Amino acid sequence: MNYTILIYEPQKEFAARKDPEWVRTFFPAWPAYTKALIEAGILVSGAGLEPPETATTVRLRDGKRLVQDGPYAEAKEQLGGYYIINVPSLDVALDWAAKCPAAPYGNIEVRPNLDPKACS
Amino acid sequence: MHYTLLFYFDGQGFSGRKDPETQKKYQDVWRPYRTALEEAGVVVAGGGLDAPGTARHLRVREGKTHVQDGPYPETKEQLGGFIVIDVPTLDAALDWAARCPIAAHGCVEVRPEIIANPCS
Numbered sequence: 001m002n003y004t005i006l007i008y009e010p011q012k013e014f015a016a017r018k019d020p021e022w023v024r025t026f027f028p029a030w031p032a033y034t035k036a037l038i039e040a041g042i043l044v045s046g047a048g049l050e051p052p053e054t055a056t057t058v059r060l061r062d063g064k065r066l067v068q069d070g071p072y073a074e075a076k077e078q079l080g081g082y083y084i085i086n087v088p089s090l091d092v093a094l095d096w097a098a099k100c101p102a103a104p105y106g107n108i109e110v111r112p113n114l115d116p117k118a119c120s
Numbered sequence: 121m122h123y124t125l126l127f128y129f130d131g132q133g134f135s136g137r138k139d140p141e142t143q144k145k146y147q148d149v150w151r152p153y154r155t156a157l158e159e160a161g162v163v164v165a166g167g168g169l170d171a172p173g174t175a176r177h178l179r180v181r182e183g184k185t186h187v188q189d190g191p192y193p194e195t196k197e198q199l200g201g202f203i204v205i206d207v208p209t210l211d212a213a214l215d216w217a218a219r220c221p222i223a224a225h226g227c228v229e230v231r232p233e234i235i236a237n238p239c240s
Binding site: 004006008017044045046047048050054055056057058059060061065067071072073075077079081082084090094097098103104106107108109110111113114 | 179180187197199210218
């Protein structure tokens with residue numbers, strides 16, 4: 001079963017990515033976490049996202065394209081990245097979510113993926 | 121350049137995927153979009169997410185894991201899935217976003233992937 005771990009981070013954590021001290025002291029937790037997922041043989045895919053101010057949103061209404069700068073939801077915390085993992089149960093997915101380096105300062109959402117056959 | 125297209129659905133969008141009456145209609149609009157992306161050779165990764173009611177979110181504070189039912193955050197529209205595409209410019213990414221079936225009634229957020237990908 002595939003689960004997606006969605007990583008929501010507060011604005012100051014996005015800003016910290018540019019801080020050399022953060023890069024030196026905290027960033028190594030991310031490749032270590034990714035490596036643990038790979039070594040457990042459960043990582044399907046994942047990506048880190050640039051900060052919300054780099055986002056653009058698109059809607060089509062009456063055939064017209066409406067493009068706006070900024071992320072879709074004006075929330076205090078924004079999606080910072082995700083991992084898709086293949087594990088047998090939600091409990092195992094939650095265990096991995098709790099180990100994510102952002103869990104102590106952000107919010108991690110865990111959601112089952114749709115059966116890919118349902119979308120094809 | 122990798123861009124992530126984040127698809128935000130409303131409640132109706134989610135129920136439409138599971139209801140046998142509307143499921144075919146859903147598949148009929150998504151299938152050509154998926155095929156177009158694949159034929160263009162731009163898909164890096166992606167996943168459809170189950171309805172927000174299936175989500176849990178968690179945070180770790182002072183070493184304690186707190187798990188709650190439901191998605192994070194509580195907004196009217198929720199992430200329904202995402203596709204990472206490899207295209208040369210934001211404009212090309214916006215073109216793909218505008219072609220996505222959900223653009224006509226939901227919203228698509230387009231965000232660049234960070235260069236220092238934690239997965240690499």
